[in-house]
Amino acid sequence: MEAEELLKRFALVKRYTEGDRDFTGINLNEANLSRINLSQSILRRASLFVTNLSGANLSDANLSEANLNVARLSSTNLSRAILNGATINVANLVRADLSAAQLIRASLIRSELVRCELSKTNFSGANLTEADLREVKLTEANLCGANLSGANLRGASAASANFQEANLHGADLTKAELSGVNLSNADMRQASLQQVNLSSANLSGANLKWADLTGANLNGADLSCAKLSGANLNGADLRNTNLGNASFVHADLTETNLINADWVGADLRGATLTGAKLYLVPRCGIIAEDITCQWVDLSPAGDRTQIQQFNSPSESRKFLNHTPGLVQIVVDALLDYSANSTLATVYSEIARHYRAMNFPPNIEVGYRRTTLTFRFESDEHLLPAAFLAIIPFKDAVQTQRNIMVIGKNIESQNLEEKRIVQLRKALSTATNKLNELMDLLSNISRVSQPTKFFESPTQTILISSGQESLMVNSHGNFGKGGASHQPSKFSLPLGQKVVDFLASFDYKEYPENPVNSVRG
Numbered sequence: 001m002e003a004e005e006l007l008k009r010f011a012l013v014k015r016y017t018e019g020d021r022d023f024t025g026i027n028l029n030e031a032n033l034s035r036i037n038l039s040q041s042i043l044r045r046a047s048l049f050v051t052n053l054s055g056a057n058l059s060d061a062n063l064s065e066a067n068l069n070v071a072r073l074s075s076t077n078l079s080r081a082i083l084n085g086a087t088i089n090v091a092n093l094v095r096a097d098l099s100a101a102q103l104i105r106a107s108l109i110r111s112e113l114v115r116c117e118l119s120k121t122n123f124s125g126a127n128l129t130e131a132d133l134r135e136v137k138l139t140e141a142n143l144c145g146a147n148l149s150g151a152n153l154r155g156a157s158a159a160s161a162n163f164q165e166a167n168l169h170g171a172d173l174t175k176a177e178l179s180g181v182n183l184s185n186a187d188m189r190q191a192s193l194q195q196v197n198l199s200s201a202n203l204s205g206a207n208l209k210w211a212d213l214t215g216a217n218l219n220g221a222d223l224s225c226a227k228l229s230g231a232n233l234n235g236a237d238l239r240n241t242n243l244g245n246a247s248f249v250h251a252d253l254t255e256t257n258l259i260n261a262d263w264v265g266a267d268l269r270g271a272t273l274t275g276a277k278l279y280l281v282p283r284c285g286i287i288a289e290d291i292t293c294q295w296v297d298l299s300p301a302g303d304r305t306q307i308q309q310f311n312s313p314s315e316s317r318k319f320l321n322h323t324p325g326l327v328q329i330v331v332d333a334l335l336d337y338s339a340n341s342t343l344a345t346v347y348s349e350i351a352r353h354y355r356a357m358n359f360p361p362n363i364e365v366g367y368r369r370t371t372l373t374f375r376f377e378s379d380e381h382l383l384p385a386a387f388l389a390i391i392p393f394k395d396a397v398q399t400q401r402n403i404m405v406i407g408k409n410i411e412s413q414n415l416e417e418k419r420i421v422q423l424r425k426a427l428s429t430a431t432n433k434l435n436e437l438m439d440l441l442s443n444i445s446r447v448s449q450p451t452k453f454f455e456s457p458t459q460t461i462l463i464s465s466g467q468e469s470l471m472v473n474s475h476g477n478f479g480k481g482g483a484s485h486q487p488s489k490f491s492l493p494l495g496q497k498v499v500d501f502l503a504s505f506d507y508k509e510y511p512e513n514p515v516n517s518v519r520g
Contacts, residue, residue: 005032016041034072054092079117149187204242257302268320277302283322283377291316325505326463327374327386329393332456332478335363335370339453343372346392353433354388356381361389370453379505380422382462383407384430386472391437395458399473404431406472406498423502466504470497 008031012023022042028051035055042062052072059079068088076096084104088111097117105125112132119139123146130150138158149169157177165185172192179197185205193213200220210230222242229249233256243263248271255275264285273293279300293316299306310316335343344360351357361372374385383403390399407427410420457475464470 005030009033009036012036012038039077059097259300259302273316273320279306283320284324286320288317288320291320293320322377323465323467324375324377325379325382325465326461327376327382327389328459328461328463329372329386329389330459330461330478331370331372331393331453332368332458332475333370333453334368335365336451336453338451342451342454343392347389350388350391350437353437354384354430357385357388379464379466380426382464383423383472384426386460386462387427387430388433388437390458390460390473391434392454393458394455395460395473395475398475399458399460400434402472403427409498410502462501464501464504468501468504470501 008028012026012028012033013036015023016038021040023038023046024042024044025046026043027047029047029049030051031048032052033056034052036053037057038061039057040060041058043058043066044062044064046063046066048066048068048071050070050072051068053076054072054074055076056073057077058081059077060081061078062082063086064082065085066083066087068083068086068091071088071091073088073096074092074094076093078096078098078101080100081098082102083106084102085106086103087107089107089109091108091111093108093111093113093116095115096113098121099117100120101118102122103126104122105127106123107127108131109127110130110132111128113136114132114134116133116136118141119137120141121138122142124142124144125146126143127147128151129147131148131152133148133151133153133156135155136153136157138156138161141158141161143166144162144164145166146163147167148163148171149167151168151171153171153173153176155175156173158181159177160180161178161182163181163183163186166183166187168183168186168188168191170190171188173196174192174194176193176196178201179199180201181198182202183198183206184202185207186203187207188211189207189209191208191211193208193211193216195215195217196213197217198221199217201218202222203218203226204222204224205226206223207227208231209227211228211232213231213233213236216233216236218236218238218241220240221238223238223246224242224244226243226246228251229247230251231248232252234252234254235256236253237257238261239257239259241258241261243258243261243266245265246263247267249267250270251268252272253268253276254272255277256273257277258281259277260280262282264282267287268291269287269289271288271291273291274295275297276293277297277299279298279302291313293310293313295307295309296319297304297306298308308319310319340363343363347357347360351360356376356378357374359375361374364371364373372389374389376382376385383406387400387403390396393399407424410423410427457478457480459474459478460472462470462472
């Protein structure tokens with residue numbers, strides 16, 4: 001240590017020992033101050049260029065607007081320090097403790113922060129371009145609006161941190177722990193996010209174009225309105241995610257786990273979806289033109305026990321542009337409050353016994369009529385759901401008889417054996433629930449307020465995903481404004497009309513040997 005440096009250090013230590021804490025604007029360039037104790041000192045606008053402060057204690061110090069470029073700060077204690085507006089470019093902060101420190105709008109371009117303790121640190125608006133942040137701890141840190149373009153965050157731990165509107169363009173976050181982080185509207189273009197943990201993270205509106213998310217964990221994350229065009233999501237876990245209105249144009253979703261994800265409004269044009277796990281994923285309300293998809297996995301566990309294969313692009317496009325099947329009950333009366341309350345109770349009870357009806361109907365009240373519309377992802381539920389949905393109405397008996405007539409004629413129709421078994425099984429499940437439900441619903445009707453709504457004439461109409469409709473019952477007095485009662489009529493032909501309706505169903509495939517089916 002040279003004499004001049006020793007003198008600088010001695011003078012500084014002497015002032016500090018005597019109780020002086022204000023070193024505003026001091027020039028300590030290139031000084032060796034390793035292991036010095038300057039805790040709670042005021043070093044605002046201090047010049048510490050190339051200064052050696054490794055192992056020093058600067059906890060609770062004020063270094064606002066200080067020049068720490070190329071400084072050595074390895075293992076330095078900067079906990080709770082204030083470094084707002086400081087320049088710390090190309091500095092060595094390896095293993096430094098900056099927990100709860102303030103670095104608002106600070107500049108740390110190409111600085112080394114490997115294994116730093118940065119929990120609850122405030123980096124809002126800071127410039128960390130190409131900084132080395134490998135294995136840092138950023139738990140609950142604030143990086144809102146920070147510039148981390150090209151930064152290395154491999155193996156970083158940043159649970160519950162705030163990266164809102166941060167710039168992570170080209171950053172490397174491989175195997176980083178980012179569960180519960182806020183990355184809303186962040187720029188993550190071309191970022192490396194391989195095997196990253198982003199479970200329950202907020203990525204709404206984030207720009208992830210051409211990002212590599214291979215094997216990433218996004219379970220429960222919010223990716224609504226996110227831009228994922230060209231992104232690689234091969235083998236990623238997107239279970240339970242919100243993908244509403246997200247863009248996946250030309251994205252790679254090969255074998256991605258999308259079980260129970262909501263992607264209504266998503267744009268999948270040109271995407272690759274071969275092997276994607278799509279159990280409980282809505283197949284309507286998305287854009288799926290020019291996709292590449294040879295097969296998808298529809299098994300509840302994503303174990304390939306239920307595979308849907310496609311022999312052509314048109315088949316996969318049709319499957320992913322699915323239109324839900326509908327059961328409509330049109331009531332020739334206006335819905336009153338008493339009837340509305342009874343409907344909610346009745347349909348809640350029915351749904352408890354028949355899970356396919358777990359969503360309440362859309363109720364549209366017109367000038368004279370009320371329309372109840374139930375939506376179903378699988379057409380096989382249309383007949384059994386209509387069989388149960390009509391229960392509250394006086395027309396129930398006749399409507400159910402008509403549905404049973406269709407059921408008895410299914411076996412005589414020109415359908416594949418597995419289709420017949422599938423339809424008969426679904427209808428049998430509903431009819432087996434009837435007696436059990438009738439006892440429960442009779443108790444509900446006894447305590448409900450009296451209303452004539454359920455005695456009004458009805459029409460029950462089924463609309464398949466293939467847009468074929470079938471009216472299974474229409475009361476003879478429907479639309480006649482209280483004219484004398486006419487018997488209900490089952491006027492539809494039991495021939496080609498029923499065949500066309502059943503043939504328009506969007507059936508799911510369940511091959512006997514799904515593994516061989518995929519490989520073949």
